[in-house]
Amino acid sequence: MNNPGNIEASFQLAVQQYEAMGVDVDAALDRMRSVEISVHCWQGDDVSGFEGDGGSLGNGLAVTGNYPGRARNPDELRSDLEMAYSLIPGKHRLNLHAMYGEFNGPVDRDAIGVEHFQGWMDWSRDQKISLDFNPSYFSHPKASDGFTLASADSGIRQFWIDHGIACRNIAAAMGAAQGNPCINNFWVPDGYKDTPASRQAPRQRLADSLDKIFAEPLPRDQTLDAVECKLFGIGSESYVVGSHEFYMGYAISRNKVLCLDAGHFHPTEVISDKISSALMYVPELLLHVSRGVRWDSDHVVTYSDELQSIMQEIVRGDYLDRVHIGLDFFDASIHRVAAWAIGTRNALKAMMAALLEPVDKIQQLERDGDLTARLALMEEQKTMPLGAVWNHYCQTAGVPVGADWLQNVRDYENNVTSRRSDHPVAL
Incomplete structure (x- = not known):
């Protein structure tokens, strides 16, 4: 079970890291919701x-x-x-x-x-x-x-x-x-x-x-x-x-x-x-x-x-x-x-x-011909703390965080789907 306090603390640290790369996390989350x-x-x-x-x-x-x-x-x-x-x-x-x-x-x-x-x-x-x-x-x-x-x-x-x-x-x-x-x-x-x-x-x-x-x-x-x-x-x-x-x-x-x-x-x-x-x-x-x-x-x-x-x-x-x-x-x-x-x-x-990519920055580097910096930023992006932002997004959306959703499926299987036969049933 994920601790809400830890999720929020990790998210705030992630926001700082993304901001250092020029990424507005709140703006990204607003677009994500659409x-x-x-x-x-x-x-x-x-x-x-x-x-x-x-x-x-x-x-x-x-x-x-x-x-x-x-x-x-x-x-x-x-x-x-x-x-x-x-x-x-x-x-x-x-x-x-x-x-x-x-x-x-x-x-x-x-x-x-x-x-x-x-x-x-x-x-x-x-x-x-x-x-x-x-x-x-x-x-x-x-x-x-x-x-x-x-x-x-x-x-x-x-x-x-x-x-x-x-x-x-x-x-x-x-x-x-x-x-x-x-x-x-x-x-x-x-x-x-x-x-x-x-x-x-x-x-x-x-x-x-x-x-x-x-x-x-x-x-x-x-x-x-x-x-x-x-x-x-x-x-x-x-x-x-x-x-x-x-x-x-x-x-x-x-x-x-x-x-x-x-x-x-x-x-x-x-x-x-x-x-x-x-x-x-x-x-x-x-x-x-x-x-x-x-x-x-x-x-x-x-x-x-x-x-x-x-x-x-x-x-x-x-x-x-x-x-x-x-x-x-x-x-x-x-x-x-x-x-x-x-x-x-x-x-x-x-x-x-x-x-959460610094799209404007990497595209500007490409226009400037600085392909070295472009590649460097693209590679740095791969180890940015995406998981912390994702967990925050799930928590604020009111859905299970991390792999917690799997227990919900297990409960649903035990209580609902496992009780079905292989034959069609009209309700």
């Missing part, structure tokens, strides 16, 4: 959803492990989310997939409506948590061959076009209800396991399908359309229709938000290097902060070099108002609420580290 992370719902139930068919995954997705006690219905998922939010400093968002509606019977994805998400909208209002959204283009019989919006079958394409249109209307309703834009992110799994005979034709079909989905202008203060690229997936190892180049061009030409996922590129690529380039040409970015291990395996976000670089790029480029930060991982090998807490707290910790 940072919203969009926490992803699908960590809570291994991307199963609530369509009533058992939620078999497919089309380029896989979950490793089967830690007991996954959420089996919306009420259990909301309970788990509330537990996770209680461990995370700040006020954050929820990223919801279309397959997580409350359907009360068979409803195919081209027929979903606002009414199926009214429970989520009521919950978000009560919790003061804004919603983001995603169409679900996977784990469905009409995606069984790995193609949806780029399918050669016009009937399949139309089904998924109708799904996308329905999702835009849902997202707009969410945004209108919460008073800020609901980010609606489009990712499709379309691609080939082996080398295609035509790379062009599926991309022409995908662009045409997207144009039909986005044909109706919707108020940007209600919803923003985002498009997400990928290098490869399970079953699409040789060719993905929606590549980075495809969606970069699409986002630029259609004025859409571009989504960059940290696991969707070659292992030698990093999205931190793409942020400043992309924002020269697209209005806004959506980030899916994840952790790929040798491939897009969506591991729990850790405090890695790349995570720090992503947040540094956002702060150094003054992009906080143009970058939406969401998380994207699913790991059922550890407790799901703990995974949310670890990943989100790490993302916020990396953002705090970036806000």
